[in-house]
Amino acid sequence: MNTAADPIRLDSVELRIELGERSYPIVIGEDLLADASTWAKDANPRATALIVTNETVAPLYAGVLGKALAPHFARVRTLALRDGEVYKDWASLNLIFDELLGAEADRRSVLFALGGGVVGDMTGFAAACYMRGIAFVQVPTTLLAQVDSSVGGKTAINHPLGKNMIGAFYQPQRVVCDLAVLDTLPEREISAGLAEVIKYGACIDLEFLSWLEQHMDALRARERTALAQAVKRCCEIKAQVVGADEKENGLRAILNFGHTFGHAIEAGLGYGAWLHGEGVGCGMVMAAELSARMGLVPPEFARRLERLVARAGLPVRGPSGLAPARYLELMRVDKKAEGGDIRFVLLDGEGRAMLRTAPEALVVDVITALSAN
Amino acid sequence: MNTAADPIRLDSVELRIELGERSYPIVIGEDLLADASTWAKDANPRATALIVTNETVAPLYAGVLGKALAPHFARVRTLALRDGEVYKDWASLNLIFDELLGAEADRRSVLFALGGGVVGDMTGFAAACYMRGIAFVQVPTTLLAQVDSSVGGKTAINHPLGKNMIGAFYQPQRVVCDLAVLDTLPEREISAGLAEVIKYGACIDLEFLSWLEQHMDALRARERTALAQAVKRCCEIKAQVVGADEKENGLRAILNFGHTFGHAIEAGLGYGAWLHGEGVGCGMVMAAELSARMGLVPPEFARRLERLVARAGLPVRGPSGLAPARYLELMRVDKKAEGGDIRFVLLDGEGRAMLRTAPEALVVDVITALSAN
Numbered sequence: 001m002n003t004a005a006d007p008i009r010l011d012s013v014e015l016r017i018e019l020g021e022r023s024y025p026i027v028i029g030e031d032l033l034a035d036a037s038t039w040a041k042d043a044n045p046r047a048t049a050l051i052v053t054n055e056t057v058a059p060l061y062a063g064v065l066g067k068a069l070a071p072h073f074a075r076v077r078t079l080a081l082r083d084g085e086v087y088k089d090w091a092s093l094n095l096i097f098d099e100l101l102g103a104e105a106d107r108r109s110v111l112f113a114l115g116g117g118v119v120g121d122m123t124g125f126a127a128a129c130y131m132r133g134i135a136f137v138q139v140p141t142t143l144l145a146q147v148d149s150s151v152g153g154k155t156a157i158n159h160p161l162g163k164n165m166i167g168a169f170y171q172p173q174r175v176v177c178d179l180a181v182l183d184t185l186p187e188r189e190i191s192a193g194l195a196e197v198i199k200y201g202a203c204i205d206l207e208f209l210s211w212l213e214q215h216m217d218a219l220r221a222r223e224r225t226a227l228a229q230a231v232k233r234c235c236e237i238k239a240q241v242v243g244a245d246e247k248e249n250g251l252r253a254i255l256n257f258g259h260t261f262g263h264a265i266e267a268g269l270g271y272g273a274w275l276h277g278e279g280v281g282c283g284m285v286m287a288a289e290l291s292a293r294m295g296l297v298p299p300e301f302a303r304r305l306e307r308l309v310a311r312a313g314l315p316v317r318g319p320s321g322l323a324p325a326r327y328l329e330l331m332r333v334d335k336k337a338e339g340g341d342i343r344f345v346l347l348d349g350e351g352r353a354m355l356r357t358a359p360e361a362l363v364v365d366v367i368t369a370l371s372a373n
Numbered sequence: 374m375n376t377a378a379d380p381i382r383l384d385s386v387e388l389r390i391e392l393g394e395r396s397y398p399i400v401i402g403e404d405l406l407a408d409a410s411t412w413a414k415d416a417n418p419r420a421t422a423l424i425v426t427n428e429t430v431a432p433l434y435a436g437v438l439g440k441a442l443a444p445h446f447a448r449v450r451t452l453a454l455r456d457g458e459v460y461k462d463w464a465s466l467n468l469i470f471d472e473l474l475g476a477e478a479d480r481r482s483v484l485f486a487l488g489g490g491v492v493g494d495m496t497g498f499a500a501a502c503y504m505r506g507i508a509f510v511q512v513p514t515t516l517l518a519q520v521d522s523s524v525g526g527k528t529a530i531n532h533p534l535g536k537n538m539i540g541a542f543y544q545p546q547r548v549v550c551d552l553a554v555l556d557t558l559p560e561r562e563i564s565a566g567l568a569e570v571i572k573y574g575a576c577i578d579l580e581f582l583s584w585l586e587q588h589m590d591a592l593r594a595r596e597r598t599a600l601a602q603a604v605k606r607c608c609e610i611k612a613q614v615v616g617a618d619e620k621e622n623g624l625r626a627i628l629n630f631g632h633t634f635g636h637a638i639e640a641g642l643g644y645g646a647w648l649h650g651e652g653v654g655c656g657m658v659m660a661a662e663l664s665a666r667m668g669l670v671p672p673e674f675a676r677r678l679e680r681l682v683a684r685a686g687l688p689v690r691g692p693s694g695l696a697p698a699r700y701l702e703l704m705r706v707d708k709k710a711e712g713g714d715i716r717f718v719l720l721d722g723e724g725r726a727m728l729r730t731a732p733e734a735l736v737v738d739v740i741t742a743l744s745a746n
Contacts, residue, residue, distance in 0.1 A: 046712050074712070090463060101534040106711050131708045132529065132540045133620070156505065161474040167505045168541065247506070335504045338479050339419050339447070 010179070010228050015235050017151065018243040022171045026151060026235050028228065032178040033061060033139065036068045042137055042174065043072035047108040051076065052096055052123040054083040057115045057141050060184055065114055065139065073110070077103060081119065085271040088118045088158045090166075096126040110135045113172075116142035116189070117149035117276060121164070124155030128170035138175040142185060143193025143227075144277050146177040147200075147234035148255075152242040158271060162333045163263045169247050177235070179227050190220060191313035192277025195258070195284070197230050198312060200237045202284060202305055203257040206351030208233055209308070216311045253336060254353045257345040258284030261318075261367075264330040268322045274315070281314030282370075290358055290366045291347035301350045318371035324364040383552070383601050388608050390524065391616040395544045399524060399608050401601065405551040406434060406512070409441045415510055415547065416445035420481040424449065425469055425496040427456040430488045430514050433557055438487055438512065446483070450476060454492065458644040461491045461531045463539075469499040483508045483546075489515035489562070490522035490649060494540070497528030501543035511548040515558060516566025516600075517650050519550040520573075520607035521628075525615040531644060535706045536636045542620050550608070552600050563593060564686035565650025568631070568657070570603050571685060573610045575657060575678055576630040579724030581606055582681070589684045626709060627726045630718040631657030634691075634740075637703040641695045647688070654687030655743075663731055663739045664720035674723045691744035697737040 012029030032038045042049075049069050053062050058080040069076045079099045081092050100109065113123035113136060120138050127136035138150035156167025182190070197219075201209030211229075212219070218226035238255070245252040262283030266274055274282075288302035310316050328342070336343040341357050348354040385402030405411045415422075422442050426435050431453040442449045452472045454465045473482065486496035486509060493511050500509035511523035529540025555563070570592075574582030584602075585592075591599035611628070618625040635656030639647055647655075661675035683689050701715070709716045714730050721727040 090467070094463070097532055097539060098534075101532060101538060101706060104706055104710075104713060107708060108711065129539045129541060131538060132527070132542050154505070159470055159474060161471075165474060165504060166470060166502045168502060169505050333474060333477055335480060337477075338481065340477060 010224060013232055015232070015239050017171070017239045019171060019246055022153075024171060024174055026175040026177065026239065028146075028177045028179070028231050028235065030178065030224065031180045032176055033181060034064045034068050036071055038176060039069050039072050042110055042135075044108055044110065045072065046074050047110060048103055048105040049073040049076045049110050049112060050096075050099060050103070050105065051078040051112045051114050052119060052126070053078065053080050053114040054119055055080045056083045057119070061114060061141060061181060065112065069112070075103075081122070083118075085118055085158070085266070085276065088122055088271070090157060093122055093126055093157050096123065097130060100126075100130055105130075107131050107134055110137060110173075112137050112139055113150070114139045114141060116140065116145045120145050120150045121154070121156050121167070124153070124170055124172065125157060125167050128155055128168040133170070135173045138172045140175070140177055141181045142189050143182055143231075144189070144196050145193075146182075146231050147193060148196040148238065150175050150177070151235055151238045152252075153246070162330075163267055163271075164335070165333075177231055179224055179231065182222060182227060187313065188275065189277075190222065191281075192275040194219060194312035195277040195281035195309070195314055197234055198305070198308055199255070199257050199280065199284060200234050202288070202351065203254055203345070203347065203353035204237055204241075204351065205233070209351065213308060216308065220313065253355045254345055256336065257347075257353050258287050260331055260334055260336065260342065260344050261286040261327070263334060264327045265318060265322065267330050268326050269319055274319070278315055281309045281312065282316060282318055285309055285316045286318065286366055286370050287344060288347055289370060290344065290363060293362055293366060294346065294358060297347040297349060301347070316370075318367060320372040322371070324367040327367050328360065328363070383597060386605055388605070388612050390544070390612045392544060392619055395526075397544060397547055399548040399550065399612065401519075401550045401604050401608065402552065403597065404553045405549055406554060407437045407441050409444055411549060412442050412445050415483055415508075417481055417483065418445065419447055420483060421476055421478040422446040422449045422483050422485060423469075423472060423476070423478065424451040424485045424487050425492060425499070426451065426453050426487040427492055428453045429456045430492070434487060434514060434554060438485065442485070448476075454495070456491075458491055458531070458639070458649065461495055461644070463530060466495055466499055466530050469496065470503060473499075473503055478503075480504050480507055483510060485510050485512055486523070486545075487512045487514060489513065489518045493518050493523045494527070494529050494537070497526070497543055497545065498530060498540050501528055501541040506543070508546045511545045513548070513550055514554045515562050516555055516604075517562070517569050518566075519555075519604050520566060521569040521611065523548050523550070524608055524611045525625075526619065535703075536640055536644070537708070538706075550604055552597055552604065555595060555600060560686065561648065562650075563595065564654075565648040567592060567685035568650035568654035568682070568687055570607055571678070571681055572628070572630050572653065572657060573607050575661070575724070576627055576718070576720065576726035577610055577614075577724065578606070582724065586681060589681065593686065626728045627718055629709065630720075630726050631655075631660050633704055633707055633709065633715065633717050634659040634700070636707060637700045638691060638695065640703050641699050642692055647692070651688055654682045654685065655689060655691055658682055658689045659691065659739055659743050660717060661720055662743055663717065663736060666735055666739060667719065667731060670720040670722060674720070689743075691740060693745040695744070697740040700740050701733065701736070
């Protein structure tokens with residue numbers, strides 16, 4: 001693992017999400033957070049900056065970021081929410097509004113989402129709604145957020161009846177991925193992020209999938225050059241897909257590979273029992289198996305994917321307590337469902353995917369076969 | 374007053390809000406609600422239609438609308454919220470989400486906002502957020518909603534610290550203004566609607582202001598041809614302004630004439646004590662007086678406006694219990710404020726307006742002079 005003392009600092013790279021007037025850059029590099037120059041382009045010396053983070057990340061990075069933002073804003077405040085998917089709800093969202101209104105924060109205020117997917121989704125949704133829309137910057141501190149959730153403008157909170165049901169498509173004005181912050185991430189969170197990384201390989205870029213097979217150990221050991229390459233490639237793919245289909249009318253749905261099963265596991269066990277990435281990891285194995293049984297992809301490819309998911313340190317079997325009927329019930333309120341028909345992202349050959357329905361009996365078989373006893 | 378039995382039915386007119394791919398029509402006519410053909414363009418035989426209304430409007434029109442929608446949708450449901458600005462909050466909004474998720478309503482579902490501004494604002498915001506955005510149709514049943522709040526895509530709920538603080542710009546797919554439903558509107562609500570009607574005359578269309586002076590009695594008596602002309606002219610102006618400045622970066626702010634003072638009165642007394650239109654009526658008188666004292670408009674014009682507001686049956690003096698200091702405090706969290714500076718929509722000559730700050734001492738003087746003892 002590289003450290004902050006590493007003498008060679010990787011050059012930053014900048015990608016761009018092309019969305020007309022809503023276009024924005026993704027900056028990927030080392031030690032960006034503490035560097036005041038990183039934030040010069042977000043500067044507004046008359047406005048309020050609010051760092052929204054959680055109680056785990058705050059002691060590690062909120063002070064550093066606050067100091068780097070200070071030269072650029074009239075005032076910098078920090079709000080640390082409770083940590084975990086279970087708190088991705090209206091009550092937490094409202095704390096952001098309370099903080100903003102309490103500070104008399106006006107329309108020029110900028111929110112900085114410092115944290116993982118939960119913080120990013122909630123902060124983005126708060127920015128979308130506060131005074132009908134203010135600016136926000138994504139500062140993802142987990143691998144999962146850096147490669148996936150911070151890019152593309154999907155924001156949301158959960159509803160007891162379904163994950164991410166209440167939200168908005170609302171683009172940040174910038175995404176800043178500092179690879180150095182991944183050093184403090186727990187093992188389990190690195191694995192969770194790798195689930196989304198593998199996703200891009202499995203359903204979009206077969207060459208990247210092979211690269212991941214070669215570099216999985218390096219990634220889990222957090223080698224900076226490997227991480228930089230993985231984050232960059234994932235953001236490139238995401239930028240392309242989002243640029244072509246911002247509001248998920250078609251192509252973008254592909255990026256939900258593994259998520260229909262995964263969300264059901266997450267919701268079925270109660271948010272927080274499994275990490276989102278863990279649900280996606282196992283969900284990809286299930287979706288690949290379903291694809292294979294439908295003759296859409298060779299069974300060997302499903303096995304190959306399962307091996308890689310396992311090597312990433314992710315579960316490849318569903319939880320023992322969750323019945324197939326409960327999966328179906330939860331999947332019917334998935335946002336991709338139409339008229340009660342569940343639609344799955346299925347592999348359509350190696351490294352390709354599509355959205356379609358599947359016979360319920362087969363879905364039940366797959367869940368049964370791939371659940372722990 | 375015309376009745377449903379009136380033999381001559383006015384021709385419907387259709388205006389259009391031009392917003393590129395978010396363009397949509399406004400239909401204005403008589404007896405549109407019960408006519409199934411009105412809703413043919415919103416039809417989706419596989420989808421759910423949800424009528425969101427309130428407990429006052431539901432017994433009058435929800436059944437009629439539901440019957441007219443029935444041929445066009447797989448199922449039509451109705452949700453009646455509690456009536457009043459005080460219920461324009463997260464709890465009510467969440468009832469809409471609960472209803473949709475309970476019905477397993479998918480992304481193709483269409484919401485119908487049947488009611489006044491409160492129902493329209495909340496239903497629009499629910500549509501903006503449910504699964505990150507579904508379609509909705511505005512079916513305004515108050516004069517205020519027909520001439521103003523249903524057109525232009527401003528949606529929101531209130532926060533204890535400020536009105537309309539949490540919301541979105543989200544356009545409906547259609548606005549249907551049925552003049553016949555105004556027959557059942559209480560006097561006080563007609564007056565409240567006339568406040569917004571007068572607003573268009575005072576700060577955009579001087580000729581329309583003269584027309585209003587000639588037709589105020591006919592409007593209060595709900596003569597259909599006068600109402601039709603007023604609703605049409607207001608929607609025309611609103612369509613033009615919104616088409617030029619959807620997100621209120623400039624021009625659109627003009628339509629908040631009277632609203633800075635008005636919102637302070639509404640919030641200061643507690644939502645519901647004064648109707649929104651009553652706050653706007655009195656607020657326009659205050660804003661005109663402030664403009665006159667700043668030398669921006671002849672004092673005679675402020676008097677002229679005050680007479681018309683009074684003839685509409687609206688208050689022209691602020692409530693006795695609300696101190697100027699409290700106004701200032703409330704106005705500082707107005708969405709137009711910047712860095713604690715309150716910005717007012719002030720008259721800039723007769724029939725014109727602009728956004729600017731004003732000396733606080735003068736604002737206090739005006740409030741004091743124009744408040745009931």
